[in-house]
Amino acid sequence: MIETTAIVGAGYMGGGIAQVLALAGRRVVLADANAELAAAGRDRIVREAEGHARRRIVPADAPGVIAERVTAAPSIEEAVADVDFIEEAVPEVPEIKRETLARIGASARADALIGTNTSTISIGSLAGAVDRPERFLGVHFSNPAPFVPGVEVIPHQRTDASAVDRVVEMLAECGKVGVPIADVTGFVLNRLQYALFGEAARLVEEGVASPEAIDLIARTTFGFRLPFFGPFAIADIAGLDVYDFCYRSLGAAYPDRFSAPDVLREKVESGELGMKSGRGFLATAPESAPELAAYRDQAYAALSALLHRLGDPPVTY
Incomplete structure (x- = not known):
């Protein structure tokens, strides 16, 4: 079981991850480029938790729990020296990450797992910086880490399978959904997210709709x-x-941007049409339609009520 942890990088993402781990019962050592930044990061996440508690989006005792379980280390080396799991969350610059990961790998216990919170950089391209790279993998939280449940878990070719299992188990204990995926640039989240943004930007460029309308x-x-x-x-x-x-x-109108994926055409040609045929990408049976519709309607009604209660997001176009 992963009980003791360190976060290297006390900024917004690293601090959020520290909150997640602390509230799930872990001891967390927070480190940054120097002791002052680490201490400032720890103080900030306690203040953030106080604000969250006032808004009743975390338990009332969360600030005290975080203050008690998170400590600031004088250096990266001291932070990682005797913990079970280390998460690197420094800026998304390959050279900075490699330098930091090398320091972590040289100072961590031989059995400690090492994760990186990179958003798009291939894990394999960073693995060479880590001593014993079989214990290294991507553990990509989303912003804001305390509240977004999904976490991409990305092994590289040499990652030990047990490392993936242990991290997914730890995430589940933290109330997160760890999803193992293959190591490619951008992973899943950002390939999807940036594909959507690219098409949204083209719609603006073409004068189809304003950013406000598209959002x-x-x-x-x-x-x-x-x-x-x-x-x-x-x-x-x-x-x-x-x-x-x-x-x-879409392909007839925009041949440079849209064509049916081969896997979709293959399923249609084989008669796998989705729920109506009982087999598509999933295997939901046609007779499940009433149950599915009931779940859908209840879910959408609940979300509508929540959005009505919260009101429009405070963004200005």
Whole structure:
């Protein structure tokens, strides 16, 4: 079991991860480029927890728990010297990450697991900086770490399988959903996120809609479904033959940007049309439709009520 941890990088992401681990019962040592930055980072996350507690989005005792369980270290080497798990969360600059990971690997226990919170850098490209790279993997939290549940867990070719299992188990104990994926640049989250942003930017460039209109459409239509159903579940429910037809329409209008993925065409050609046929990317049976519709309607109604209570987000266009 992972009981003691260190976070190297006391900024916003590192501090958020420290909060997650501390509130899940872990001891956390926080480090940065110097002792002053580490101490300032620790003080900041306690103040943040006080604000969260006042808004009742964390338990009332969270600030005290974090203050008691998180300590600031004089140096990176002292922070990582005797812990079970280390998460590197320094700026997204390969040279800085490699230098920091080398220091971590040289000072950590031989059995300590080492994670990096990189958003897009291939884990394999960083692994050479780490002593005993079989214990090294990507552990990519999303911002804000205390409140976003999903965490990408990314082994490189030499990562020991047990390291993945131990990290996923630790994340589950922290109330997070650790999802193992393959090591490619951008991973899953950012490949999807930046693909969406790229098409949104093109719509603005083409004069189709304003940024405000696009944001409004995204969060009140397909984005409204995403807390409950991922893209493959949504496609299966709609029908893969419908998706294939829509790709053909989009491809005719925008041949440089849209073409049906081979895997979609193969499923349609084999009669795997989604829920209507009992097999698509998922295997949801047609007779499950009433139960699925009931869940969907209840979920969407609950989300609508929550959004109505919160009001519009305080952004200005």
